[in-house]
Amino acid sequence: MALPQQEDADKSGILEDFLSDPGYLYFLIQGDSEQVLQRLPDHAVDMCITSPPYWGQRKYEGESALGNEPRWQEYVTHLMSIFRHLKRVLKPDGSFWLNIGDTYVKKNLMGIPWRVALALQDDGWILRNAVVWDKMKGSPDNAKDKLRNVHEELFHFVLQPTYYYDVDAIRNEPGKPYYRDGRIVTPTGVSGAKYEQQIRKSKVLSETEKEAALAALADTLRKVEAGELPDFRMVIRGTQRSTHSDSTEYSGRASELKAKGFAILPYHKNGTKPGDIWHIIPEDQWRKDGHYAVFPLDLCELPIKATCPVGGIVLDPFAGTGTALVEAVMLGRRGIGIDSSRSYLSEAEKRLARVCAEQRQRVLAQGGLFDDGTISAETEKHKMPSRVLRKARQPRKPRRVSSNLGGATLPIPFEDLR
Numbered sequence: 001m002a003l004p005q006q007e008d009a010d011k012s013g014i015l016e017d018f019l020s021d022p023g024y025l026y027f028l029i030q031g032d033s034e035q036v037l038q039r040l041p042d043h044a045v046d047m048c049i050t051s052p053p054y055w056g057q058r059k060y061e062g063e064s065a066l067g068n069e070p071r072w073q074e075y076v077t078h079l080m081s082i083f084r085h086l087k088r089v090l091k092p093d094g095s096f097w098l099n100i101g102d103t104y105v106k107k108n109l110m111g112i113p114w115r116v117a118l119a120l121q122d123d124g125w126i127l128r129n130a131v132v133w134d135k136m137k138g139s140p141d142n143a144k145d146k147l148r149n150v151h152e153e154l155f156h157f158v159l160q161p162t163y164y165y166d167v168d169a170i171r172n173e174p175g176k177p178y179y180r181d182g183r184i185v186t187p188t189g190v191s192g193a194k195y196e197q198q199i200r201k202s203k204v205l206s207e208t209e210k211e212a213a214l215a216a217l218a219d220t221l222r223k224v225e226a227g228e229l230p231d232f233r234m235v236i237r238g239t240q241r242s243t244h245s246d247s248t249e250y251s252g253r254a255s256e257l258k259a260k261g262f263a264i265l266p267y268h269k270n271g272t273k274p275g276d277i278w279h280i281i282p283e284d285q286w287r288k289d290g291h292y293a294v295f296p297l298d299l300c301e302l303p304i305k306a307t308c309p310v311g312g313i314v315l316d317p318f319a320g321t322g323t324a325l326v327e328a329v330m331l332g333r334r335g336i337g338i339d340s341s342r343s344y345l346s347e348a349e350k351r352l353a354r355v356c357a358e359q360r361q362r363v364l365a366q367g368g369l370f371d372d373g374t375i376s377a378e379t380e381k382h383k384m385p386s387r388v389l390r391k392a393r394q395p396r397k398p399r400r401v402s403s404n405l406g407g408a409t410l411p412i413p414f415e416d417l418r
Ligand SMILES: C[S@@+](CC[C@H](N)C(=O)[O-])C[C@H]1O[C@@H](n2cnc3c(N)ncnc32)[C@H](O)[C@@H]1O
Pocket: 031, 032, 033, 034, 050, 051, 052, 053, 054, 060, 061, 062, 064, 065, 066, 291, 293, 294, 295, 317, 318, 319, 320, 321, 322, 323, 324, 338, 339, 340, 341, 344
């Protein structure tokens, strides 16, 4: 749908249309994010993932000086004033993922990501994870007195202690057990032989404890063989340490070791949780749009799967070429993108239109949004209203909306969004 231009259009209700109609997959707004955020309703989005301009790195199109402040303190204050609006726009059980890079001043690494993270904590946000994004290959660095910088931070913030988090959506699929010399071996190579030897040779365990430990080990291996348990580790008193502390005051595991002489640590049946170091090669292809600071799609995948329900809304207030929104749509979510640059947004629009067309084809061809045609299972799981499914199967309206609000880098006038 080619939308009317700013001069001849009545855009009242266009945002409400988007918010209330799950058939629309994305909405792009050109403007200064601080001002545009003020025009979004309370609790409108399920999660936010974004990468604002880094401090002192490059100058972006538009009037806002974000990133160009003379002092880092002003940059942090500027970001805080933007994120204060985000707090209102995010659902109370929503998540905020922030990717931010660092800067040297006179050889001094400023620690900007953590300065922002601490300011957000002071402002009431709860920091759940500080993910290290290992970019795997950095640019060449000829400085003779420091290491190459190859990581950035991705922070996960929430507003309250309980929040939406679908941990099963992000688990690593458990590997398969196999047999070696007639013994069952777990996917990470545990056959139990070493534990058995340690138990038998132990000078610390009593005979009764040894018997109980061997029986528990045999029972655990039987569960692995029967497919009831994907993997496990064992801790034996006097042989392995408990992970956090040997003090029974601090560690439940230490208490178990003291009482029984051993503990079985079972892996979760649906697979292990990913850790907080992610190895993702940055997007470094030459780009026609000239954007030099684009997210890799992979960086957005886990945050969206874990913290935005299927059919929910992902917001990127510094959307650039729309990577977070593209990933959101590919994963069956919807997206709102704000950016001050008209040219980046028009690139975002092209990418999103392509992805929506592919999604439509998929729905028509296989009756589902996902490769394995599991839309009904996903729908059931997340209790997506059945009308979403109907819409996906018979797209009557064009399934995209772009509020291309004329050439100005001004925010959307309030009356246009009512
Ligand atoms: C690091 S880039 C984000 C790139 C994006 N993640 C992508 O995948 O293309 C930061 C973006 O913030 C935009 N920007 C800078 N100041 C802004 C402001 N005050 N309001 C909205 N967008 C702004 C820039 O145009 C730029 O596209």
